[in-house]
Amino acid sequence: MNPFSTRAPRSLRGVIWMAAAVVAAAGGLAAASLLPEGNPLHASVFVVSLAGKYLSYAMLALAVDLVWGFAGILTLGHAAFFALGGYAMGMYLMREIGARGVYGNASLPDFMIFLSWKSLPWYWWGSEHFAWAAVLVVAVPGLLASVFGWLAFRSRVSGVYLSIITQALTYALMLAFFQNGLGFGGNNGLTDFKDILGADLHAPLTRAVLLVATGVLLATSLLAARFVVGSRFGSLLVAVRDAESRTRFLGYRPEQAKLLVWVFSAMIAGLGGALYVTQVGIINPGEFAPANSIESVIWVAVGGRGTLCGAVLGAILVNLGKTLFTAWLPEFWLYGLGLLFICTTLFLPNGLMGLWRHVRKPPPEEVTPEVADTQGDEA
Amino acid sequence: MRRVRTTCLLAALWLGAMVLPGHGARADAFADLASPQLGAVTAAISTLAASPDPQAEAALQALGERSLFAAPDGSVYIRHGESYVEARTGQPPATVPEGLKPIRLNNRIRTALAGVQAGRDLLAPQPATRLRAADALYARHDPAMLPVVEHALAVEKDAAVRTRLTEVRAATILGQPPAPDALASRLEAVRTLGAVGGAQARGILAGVAGSDAEAPALRREAQAAVSRIDWHLRAWGVAQNAFYGLSYGSVLLLAATGLAITFGVMGVINMAHGEMMMIGAYVTWMVQQAIRATVPALEPVAILVAIPVAFVVCGALGIVIERGLIRFLYGRPLETLLATWGLSLILQQAVRSIFGPTNIAVQTPGWLSGSVAVGGMDITLNRLAILVFAGLVLGGLMLVLRRTPLGLQMRAVTQNRRMAALMGIRTPRVDALAFGLGAGLAGLAGVAVSQIDNVSPNLGQSYIIDSFMVVVFGGVGNLWGTLAAALALGMGGKVLEPTIGAVSAKIAILVLVILYIQRHPRGMFPVRGRGVES
Numbered sequence: 001m002n003p004f005s006t007r008a009p010r011s012l013r014g015v016i017w018m019a020a021a022v023v024a025a026a027g028g029l030a031a032a033s034l035l036p037e038g039n040p041l042h043a044s045v046f047v048v049s050l051a052g053k054y055l056s057y058a059m060l061a062l063a064v065d066l067v068w069g070f071a072g073i074l075t076l077g078h079a080a081f082f083a084l085g086g087y088a089m090g091m092y093l094m095r096e097i098g099a100r101g102v103y104g105n106a107s108l109p110d111f112m113i114f115l116s117w118k119s120l121p122w123y124w125w126g127s128e129h130f131a132w133a134a135v136l137v138v139a140v141p142g143l144l145a146s147v148f149g150w151l152a153f154r155s156r157v158s159g160v161y162l163s164i165i166t167q168a169l170t171y172a173l174m175l176a177f178f179q180n181g182l183g184f185g186g187n188n189g190l191t192d193f194k195d196i197l198g199a200d201l202h203a204p205l206t207r208a209v210l211l212v213a214t215g216v217l218l219a220t221s222l223l224a225a226r227f228v229v230g231s232r233f234g235s236l237l238v239a240v241r242d243a244e245s246r247t248r249f250l251g252y253r254p255e256q257a258k259l260l261v262w263v264f265s266a267m268i269a270g271l272g273g274a275l276y277v278t279q280v281g282i283i284n285p286g287e288f289a290p291a292n293s294i295e296s297v298i299w300v301a302v303g304g305r306g307t308l309c310g311a312v313l314g315a316i317l318v319n320l321g322k323t324l325f326t327a328w329l330p331e332f333w334l335y336g337l338g339l340l341f342i343c344t345t346l347f348l349p350n351g352l353m354g355l356w357r358h359v360r361k362p363p364p365e366e367v368t369p370e371v372a373d374t375q376g377d378e379a
Numbered sequence: 380m381r382r383v384r385t386t387c388l389l390a391a392l393w394l395g396a397m398v399l400p401g402h403g404a405r406a407d408a409f410a411d412l413a414s415p416q417l418g419a420v421t422a423a424i425s426t427l428a429a430s431p432d433p434q435a436e437a438a439l440q441a442l443g444e445r446s447l448f449a450a451p452d453g454s455v456y457i458r459h460g461e462s463y464v465e466a467r468t469g470q471p472p473a474t475v476p477e478g479l480k481p482i483r484l485n486n487r488i489r490t491a492l493a494g495v496q497a498g499r500d501l502l503a504p505q506p507a508t509r510l511r512a513a514d515a516l517y518a519r520h521d522p523a524m525l526p527v528v529e530h531a532l533a534v535e536k537d538a539a540v541r542t543r544l545t546e547v548r549a550a551t552i553l554g555q556p557p558a559p560d561a562l563a564s565r566l567e568a569v570r571t572l573g574a575v576g577g578a579q580a581r582g583i584l585a586g587v588a589g590s591d592a593e594a595p596a597l598r599r600e601a602q603a604a605v606s607r608i609d610w611h612l613r614a615w616g617v618a619q620n621a622f623y624g625l626s627y628g629s630v631l632l633l634a635a636t637g638l639a640i641t642f643g644v645m646g647v648i649n650m651a652h653g654e655m656m657m658i659g660a661y662v663t664w665m666v667q668q669a670i671r672a673t674v675p676a677l678e679p680v681a682i683l684v685a686i687p688v689a690f691v692v693c694g695a696l697g698i699v700i701e702r703g704l705i706r707f708l709y710g711r712p713l714e715t716l717l718a719t720w721g722l723s724l725i726l727q728q729a730v731r732s733i734f735g736p737t738n739i740a741v742q743t744p745g746w747l748s749g750s751v752a753v754g755g756m757d758i759t760l761n762r763l764a765i766l767v768f769a770g771l772v773l774g775g776l777m778l779v780l781r782r783t784p785l786g787l788q789m790r791a792v793t794q795n796r797r798m799a800a801l802m803g804i805r806t807p808r809v810d811a812l813a814f815g816l817g818a819g820l821a822g823l824a825g826v827a828v829s830q831i832d833n834v835s836p837n838l839g840q841s842y843i844i845d846s847f848m849v850v851v852f853g854g855v856g857n858l859w860g861t862l863a864a865a866l867a868l869g870m871g872g873k874v875l876e877p878t879i880g881a882v883s884a885k886i887a888i889l890v891l892v893i894l895y896i897q898r899h900p901r902g903m904f905p906v907r908g909r910g911v912e913s
Contacts, residue, residue: 161896
């Protein structure tokens with residue numbers, strides 16, 4: 001009944017290969033960007049920041065794959081965690097500007113002076129310390145996810161209902177962050193960053209280091225995610241995904257398993273958002289838009305749901321396609337994206353990874369015992 | 380008869396003016412028209428307006444037409460074509476003095492002149508003209524017009540105009556400076572105005588209540604009247620908000636019923652539902668254009684023609700989508716969600732390519748524009764029409780679901796798909812028709828929305844999340860749930876709006892719905908029974 005593999009991916013080797021490839025690619029590109037201008041292998045600043053953006057998105061895709069591919073929670077609001085992580089890092093970067101802003105105020109960011117704020121709101125406390133920002137980057141999304149997840153999973157909100165309320169969550173956050181009164185720069189968001197840890201954000205070396213850091217953190221997250229889904233806990237997740245009621249009847253607590261993976265996933269998304277902000281240089285409420293969350297789901301679907309590597313691959317490929325498409329044929333990008341949604345769901349239910357496996361080793365005709373109730377426990 | 384008596388009365392007034400030292404003042408009034416002080420000019424206008432002298436009227440008319448000229452010595456002349464006459468006498472002067480300058484008009488003088496015109500219109504033969512004049516005088520409540528108002532009141536026969544004039548008199552009386560002997564009439568005036576209500580009366584009464592020169596009894600009375608009026612204004616404000624909420628709720632209802640049906644029958648959330656609404660709005664526009672090009676006489680009813688056309692077009696499109704896309708994704712509601720999202724992107728971009736990215740102008744026919752005042756409320760006709768339309772659509776849908784074989788089959792499939800299939804219901808056909816019905820309803824919603832909102836390729840996006848909220852809040856398979864949820868969300872938002880602002884109200888509603896879903900994971904009216912998911 002379920003088109004996806006009911007087993008957690010056994011191939012640890014594939015994940016290690018993927019992690020190594022990511023680190024190698026990031027490192028190679030970073031090294032290329034440090035070559036002198038005339039060198040044929042020189043990578044421009046634009047390419048480096050683009051690569052950093054793709055890898056950050058790949059972390060978001062990884063987070064989505066964890067909950068959708070393994071716990072069956074179709075989230076339409078994961079960009080909210082991504083953007084929250086971004087805002088947490090953006091706060092630190094804003095404070096790093098210091099007195100170099102337009103208004104030259106050492107303690108207040110420009111937009112606050114513009115809106116005639118007198119002092120920093122309490123939630124900006126400590127934002128001048130990188131360490132605290134690093135804590136917030138995972139803590140804020142994690143906290144929101146635990147509250148939301150605890151409420152939702154405890155009362156067994158599932159399926160389409162859950163998808164819709166995750167979408168409502170990110171939509172509500174978007175509306176809130178558009179408000180000037182919230183203290184996050186309203187419409188413009190946080191931008192015009194100068195330094196990170198004292199290093200100039202526009203210097204090629206800083207950018208190269210950031211790209212490598214993104215690659216390493218993505219690889220680490222990938223391995224961590226593989227560890228989680230490869231464990232007994234991962235098997236429990238898959239059981240919850242495929243037959244939640246039965247798992248409950250067997251004495252497990254599906255809501256706890258879901259909550260754990262949900263919070264873990266939100267933290268990875270937040271980390272991705274933080275890395276995104278350092279390399280793209282802006283975070284604004286548009287990142288909360290429900291369309292972004294849905295797009296991140298399609299990255300996972302293209303790459304292959306429930307494979308981890310597929311999520312990373314899908315995010316990079318789809319975004320690469322988007323960059324090329326919007327440069328060459330801007331009007332046709334939405335047709336392309338729309339067709340991608342439709343064709344992937346119709347013809348590639350297991351994504352590129354599924355296709356790859358199929359090409360390498362066509363599976364024997366799998367005999368799945370018919371489940372009695374086709375309506376129950378749909379993932 | 381009326382004319383004769385009017386002339387007699389005016390003559391009496393004039394005699395009074397002769398006896399009082401007013402004659403001299405009137406003589407000066409002509410010269411005052413050229414005064415550099417605005418106060419003097421408006422006072423002169425009031426004096427001249429109350430005067431029966433035909434020259435006074437001629438002078439005021441000339442002032443309004445900018446043909447009144449002032450000589451350097453202060454004498455005033457009216458220009459007729461190329462020649463001048465003396466304003467005071469109406470006779471041509473012996474010599475036209477040098478350096479004549481036109482007397483300038485400004486807003487204050489224009490307003491004063493308008494008041495004079497209104498005073499004259501109070502004696503017009505048509506009651507409608509007199510009522511309009513009374514309204515204008517009420518708005519100005521110029522103390523100098525009191526004699527004119529009193530006179531008009533004395534001769535007025537029409538009951539409605541009389542009532543209005545009484546109110547005008549009250550406002551005028553209160554506009555005069557307080558005098559001890561006028562206490563009774565002022566008290567009476569305060570009571571009259573208190574009964575009239577409205578922002579204008581409130582302003583006058585608040586002035587009386589806040590003035591130290593007034594008698595304490597009068598001030599108390601005025602204060603009480605102000606509080607009463609405030610209460611009324613607030614109550615009407617609440618009613619107005621309730622109407623807005625009802626109106627928004629009806630739009631939500633139209634947008635959500637189709638979504639609720641497809642979700643109920645097939646367990647599928649159609650993310651392209653908003654785009655179906657958008658297409659419905661574009662169909663409305665196309666129908667209007669076609670009718671304008673072929674039979675312009677039918678243009679006012681083009682919107683009525685658009686209703687069935689939009690239903691059929693969107694319904695057919697829905698059936699095509701179901702047959703071409705959705706049916707391959709049976710039993711995978713989340714994948715359907717993604718596929719329909721992709722479809723919505725394609726539809727949006729297609730409409731953008733064909734019709735351009737900007738808003739198109741859908742006409743609102745004359746019989747749907749404008750508003751009616753109900754008490755202190757403004758009921759806009761297009762919103763009222765949508766409210767009625769939503770009610771009719773809901774009623775029609777109820778009939779389809781309860782009284783037709785298709786409705787019976789749809790309800791059966793909603794309750795238990797497999798059992799329904801075993802009983803011989805062709806569930807694929809029911810799915811296709813249900814999806815078509817849902818899309819057609821979205822088309823109807825699009826027709827309605829085209830009358831109150833901008834029509835652009837992004838139209839669907841702005842409604843889709845709110846419609847989702849309605850569906851999950853209300854629960855599926857029960858139209859009453861959709862109705863209750865749409866009205867609750869519409870009203871809730873508009874009730875919160877005045878206190879916390881529009882955006883915060885929206886956020887609050889979203890958060891409330893999210894929290895509500897935690898308590899009731901299947902909405903307000905969940906489907907119960909064995910076929911229902913765990």
